[in-house]
Amino acid sequence: MEWEDKGTGCLKMEQLLKECVTYFKKRNVYKKLFNALKKKYASLGHMGGVIKLSGLSSDEKYDLEGFFKKDLHAEEDVKISYAFMEKSLKNSRFAPLSWEEVLTAYFKEPLVINKDKREKELNSRNAFFEECALNCNNKIVLNWFLYVFKEKGKGSQIIFKMYNENKKELELFLNKLFTAFGKLPCFEGKMLLLPVFAAETTGNPHFFDLRTSACKLLLNYIEYFLENKNPYGLGLDRIGTDGLSGIEYTENLLYSVGILKDNVSNTCLVYGLHGVKKDGSIHKGIEGGFIEKEPVQVTLKTLNSLEYLWAGSIQHEIKEIYVVENPAVFSYLTDTYPEGAFICGNGQFKLAFYITLELLKEKYTIFYAGDFDADGLLIAQKLKNRYPGQVVLWGYNEEYYKKYLSDVQFDDKALAKLEKVVADELQPVKKCLLKYKRAVYQETMLEIYLPYS
Numbered sequence: 001m002e003w004e005d006k007g008t009g010c011l012k013m014e015q016l017l018k019e020c021v022t023y024f025k026k027r028n029v030y031k032k033l034f035n036a037l038k039k040k041y042a043s044l045g046h047m048g049g050v051i052k053l054s055g056l057s058s059d060e061k062y063d064l065e066g067f068f069k070k071d072l073h074a075e076e077d078v079k080i081s082y083a084f085m086e087k088s089l090k091n092s093r094f095a096p097l098s099w100e101e102v103l104t105a106y107f108k109e110p111l112v113i114n115k116d117k118r119e120k121e122l123n124s125r126n127a128f129f130e131e132c133a134l135n136c137n138n139k140i141v142l143n144w145f146l147y148v149f150k151e152k153g154k155g156s157q158i159i160f161k162m163y164n165e166n167k168k169e170l171e172l173f174l175n176k177l178f179t180a181f182g183k184l185p186c187f188e189g190k191m192l193l194l195p196v197f198a199a200e201t202t203g204n205p206h207f208f209d210l211r212t213s214a215c216k217l218l219l220n221y222i223e224y225f226l227e228n229k230n231p232y233g234l235g236l237d238r239i240g241t242d243g244l245s246g247i248e249y250t251e252n253l254l255y256s257v258g259i260l261k262d263n264v265s266n267t268c269l270v271y272g273l274h275g276v277k278k279d280g281s282i283h284k285g286i287e288g289g290f291i292e293k294e295p296v297q298v299t300l301k302t303l304n305s306l307e308y309l310w311a312g313s314i315q316h317e318i319k320e321i322y323v324v325e326n327p328a329v330f331s332y333l334t335d336t337y338p339e340g341a342f343i344c345g346n347g348q349f350k351l352a353f354y355i356t357l358e359l360l361k362e363k364y365t366i367f368y369a370g371d372f373d374a375d376g377l378l379i380a381q382k383l384k385n386r387y388p389g390q391v392v393l394w395g396y397n398e399e400y401y402k403k404y405l406s407d408v409q410f411d412d413k414a415l416a417k418l419e420k421v422v423a424d425e426l427q428p429v430k431k432c433l434l435k436y437k438r439a440v441y442q443e444t445m446l447e448i449y450l451p452y453s
Contacts, residue, residue: 013096020094021105029053029060033080034106037099040082042114047086047099053078067092125160128167132174138182144224145178155220158213176202177214181221185258191304193260210250210261222253251351255300263301268352269327270309271295271334272318272341275359278307293338295330300352309359311341321360322394322451325370325379329442333449340451345370345379354386362390369394369449372401372429372440374410374417381423393425395448401432401440408439 024030036051054077056064061072064080068088072078082099089099104110129149136142147153149160162170180201185192195205202208208215251261274290275283275298283306289296312318316339323343324330330344341364345353357366368383368391370376384391415437421430433439 016094017097017101017105020097020102023094024102024106027063027066029056029063032056032060033064034103037082037085038103038107038111041103041111042117045113045115048082050079050081051085053080125163128163128171132171135175136178138178140225140228141178141181141221143228144181144221145174147224148220153220154223155217158216162213173214176207177217177221180208181218184225186256189258191258191260193263194254197259210247219250219253222257226256248348248350252354255351255355260300260304263304264299266300266350266352267297268303268350268356269295269297269330269344269346270342270356271330272339273309273311275302275306276308276310277305280307293334295334295344298352298356300355303352303355303359306359308361309356311360311364319364320451321364321366322449323366323368323383324442324449325376326442329369329446329449332446333451337451345383349379349383357387362387364390366391367394367451368392369396369442371442372396372404372433373408374414374421374433377421377426377430377433378417381421381426384423384425393423395445396426396429398428398432400445400448401429401436404440404444405436406439406441406444408441410437410439 024034032053033051036053037047040049040051041047056078058073061075061078064078065072068080068084069091070084085099089095089097089102094102100111126149129145133142133145136145144153148156159170159174162173180198183201185197192200194208198207198209199205208218251266254261270286270289271294272290273286273296275286277283283302285302286296286298286309311321318341321341321343322333323345324333325345325347327344327346330342333340333342343353343356345368360366366383366387368380370380380393380396384393410433415434418430418433421427
């Protein structure tokens with residue numbers, strides 16, 4: 001008999017809850033109220049606080065008044081405290097119910113506290129990534145991946161965003177990354193074009209196109225790979241990254257693991273050099289320039305085929321190579337001193353420029369000259385820092401600055417750059433620049449460049 005009474009009571013409560021939900025669902029304003037109350041519960045972890053509803057119509061206020069028995073039309077923004085809601089529920093025919101029961105039935109799901117929800121989502125996400133990690137059979141790649149998702153290393157925002165958008169696609173995407181990262185060309189001592197590397201490792205030549213998520217993660221992985229002093233790296237620290245533009249930094253990173261963005265557009269202008277290929281033979285294209293006494297524009301493709309570069313000849317030994325910033329000065333020097341060896345930096349040092357210097361094998365003293373302005377001094381400093389025992393800064397003194405002073409004045413932005421110029425050899429020119437605030441350009445100083453005087 002007692003069991004039947006309890007059963008009857010449960011049925012009555014279920015029916016009352018159903019009637020209550022039906023009542024509130026017929027009046028749309030309660031959806032706004034209950035959504036706000038649900039959020040408040042998630043935030044506080046319990047029922048409480050004050051709900052504020054703005055922009056309600058007259059009919060919506062009327063529907064609220066029907067349940068709460070309070071005139072709300074005078075209020076522009078309706079404010080209802082949970083304590084008042086609790087009191088109103090107890091004074092209604094739904095008094096046996098609680099607001100927790102009402103909202104759970106209304107939304108057809110249990111109420112969740114934000115903390116609990118975040119913890120559940122975090123556990124689910126970690127389980128997903130740990131499952132993905134099981135598909136990675138390369139230790140170096142696995143360590144990078146664990147660093148990204150467990151320690152929120154560089155690249156984690158990209159991966160977490162993709163996780164939120166489509167987990168299945170992310171799983172397939174990561175499997176391709178793991179395969180590609182484990183087959184970097186440097187592991188086999190090769191150089192590959194970026195599209196070729198992408199095609200060979202993922203089946204899609206555009207998979208690692210610049211500015212894609214895949215390319216960004218590839219660059220993040222290479223940085224991690226090199227920072228951990230992996231023996232396969234090709235020496236990024238020697239090639240340099242300081243002061244490079246975004247695309248130059250990208251090209252240098254890719255090259256450090258045997259990948260070329262492209263192998264023809266990145267070039268360096270040289271004169272008076274010989275090239276020896278990896279099979280020991282002379283590079284005939286570079287040799288033709290030497291014989292004809294003409295400059296040669298060497299591409300990354302050409303440089304990649306070489307074992308080393310050298311200057312001079314059996315009859316005329318050369319121990320000094322002259323590097324200048326501007327093409328016009330380079331042209332003047334090659335015409336004036338046809339027996340010399342020269343390289344043109346062409347304003348900024350590209351990857352091909354650094355590789356050219358690397359191929360000289362530190363056999364030569366490098367004399368460098370550039371413009372006397374903020375950018376020019378920073379370029380000179382960067383080269384000096386990169387090769388401190390090999391580079392000599394050529395002609396940087398106060399006498400030349402004052403003699404060839406131009407009318408071109410600096411703005412504050414250019415002067416601010418001079419704060420970064422700290423090399424001792426550049427201080428005399430730096431002080432003049434700060435004092436006179438005018439530039440001196442190489443093209444006006446041709447007579448001072450006398451390598452064989």
